[in-house]
Amino acid sequence: MIEGITKGEPRFDENTAPYYFEQLVDRLENEEYNKIYDALSLKCQDLFAVNLYVTGAIMFYAGQVAKKCKIELDRSEQKHDSWGKPRVKIVFTGKGSRIMDWFAAVNPQANKQYFEDLFMSFTNFITRRFYRT
Numbered sequence: 001m002i003e004g005i006t007k008g009e010p011r012f013d014e015n016t017a018p019y020y021f022e023q024l025v026d027r028l029e030n031e032e033y034n035k036i037y038d039a040l041s042l043k044c045q046d047l048f049a050v051n052l053y054v055t056g057a058i059m060f061y062a063g064q065v066a067k068k069c070k071i072e073l074d075r076s077e078q079k080h081d082s083w084g085k086p087r088v089k090i091v092f093t094g095k096g097s098r099i100m101d102w103f104a105a106v107n108p109q110a111n112k113q114y115f116e117d118l119f120m121s122f123t124n125f126i127t128r129r130f131y132r133t
Helices: 017-026 030-043 045-075 095-106 108-130
Strands: none
Touching (some): 045 095, 045 108
16 A cells, blocks of 8 residues: 555645655566566656666766776776776666666667667767877
8 A cells, every 4th residue: 555546645746756656666576577667668658768868878977987987097007017908797786776677678688788888888989089099
């Protein structure tokens, strides 16, 4: 039972929708997530598009941070001779990472490529612009 939706005085409106959405999603079992994300992609395409925009921006920013770390490590006096090209593993953890699962529920392969492309788009831009060889 969720106060304001299934019991008590109704309180669901445009201001409370995000809160209630999170309350509902918190009650799902792991196998139910893909079903709700798939339904969102079909019935709430505008919301799904916003999700893709936000998650894409997060991945682009993560690429910025990763590139900054590499630049700083390359400049460091403590840089070890064995330092080379880093390998990055993209992992989403914690309750907040559910936002990254929406696209994966609909198209896992395109999801992986989308996130990788956005992550690398900034690092490739910096490399081409400032570190031409």
